[in-house]
Amino acid sequence: MNINKVINKNAHAYIISSPDADVREKMALELACAFICEKDGQIPCLECVCCKNVLAGFHPDVTEISRKTDDKGKTKREIQVDQIRQMAADAYVRPQQAEKKIYIIKDAGYMNISAQNAALKILEEPPSYVIFILCTDSAEVLLDTIRSRCVTIRAEGETEGGESKSALEYISLAAKKDLAGLCMFFGKNESIDTEQMSAFIGEVRFCLNNVICLKKNYEGLTRSDAVRLLSLFERADGYMRLNVGVKHILGMLCVLTI
Ligand SMILES: [Zn+2]
Incomplete structure (x- = not known):
């Protein structure tokens, strides 16, 4: 699956929903590439240095947020509010290399309510250069107020309805x-x-x-x-x-x- 050029100048937040974690995370990275790619024309090229760095997890302006692990190496149950607050604070620092700064929240559905509320705050008034990509199993688990601020992309095309x-x-x-x-x-x-x-x-x-x-x-x-x-x-x-x-x-x- 490939997202080329899903760039809506007015959208600063996206939800990518798919029951398959690999599929949605791959799509999130490719979407991030689309904002960072340095090539003209068909973007993301997935081949330039910028794209490659994003895909490898090395790009300084692309940050992934996921559930932390505890001392015993077990994944915590929730994405916690301090992680989101840290992201929000970091969002006010301008990007280092690219024109955009991108935050990919993996398993966004695991944000607890206070984390979701903290996320909502920054989604309401984000710095102009920031893009948020929320990956989730199902968009329905996120607060309506968050969903209404995001463009939802369903990876499988598996939405309600069909082609009437x-x-x-x-x-x-x-x-x-x-x-x-x-x-x-x-x-x-x-x-x-x-x-x-x-x-x-x-x-x-x-x-x-x-x-x-x-x-x-x-x-x-x-x-x-x-x-x-x-x-x-x-x-x-x-x-x-x-x-x-x-x-x-x-x-x-x-x-x-x-
Ligand atoms: Zn590229």
């Missing part, structure tokens, strides 16, 4: 940047109920994750557009959970898709 007809129609219009078509699409669907809306959001996210993970191509929708739209649909999902009306959410999607 309306999701494919939407993706196709978004890929073509067909504003008139999108207005018609949302007009046609304005009377759907909350259950149908949730299903639609899940299906679109499924397709977007496929694009981000390079599993599939939908009418030329680019990866950076997919990342941006995924963030938009996560916002829509958050509004659903806050019981915002379906029509309002459809309106937002219509206005912000392109």
Whole structure:
């Protein structure tokens, strides 16, 4: 699995979820490479010195945080709050070599509540050059407030839903940047109920994750557009959970898709 160029200029935090720890950690490193790679064009190249250092765990601007081990060499049950506070303090020191400074939190789901709250604080107002990558089994174990600040990438493309007809129609219009078509699409669907809306959001996210993970191509929708739209649909999902009306959410999607 390969993440090239999943760089959304507006996103400073990502969640990579996969039940397979190796898969998500590999993806996290490749995503980190994408921000650090010194080549032009197709990035990350995974071959330049910067990429190689990231992959080998030597890059000074990429830090991995994981559960500590105790005196007996046993892995502790939780990522503790002082580890996150230390990360937050370190985040204010500018990067040494690269333009970005990246923190990969392995097993982010093991952050206890105080660690998650400390993480939330820095996620809310991070220094502009910092990128956070949270690896987890399942994004659902993280606080909603953390999730709402991150772009979630599901490694397996194993999201809720599948490719429904309306999701494919939407993706196709978004890929073509067909504003008139999108207005018609949302007009046609304005009377759907909350259950149908949730299903639609899940299906679109499924397709977007496929694009981000390079599993599939939908009418030329680019990866950076997919990342941006995924963030938009996560916002829509958050509004659903806050019981915002379906029509309002459809309106937002219509206005912000392109
Ligand atoms: Zn490179």
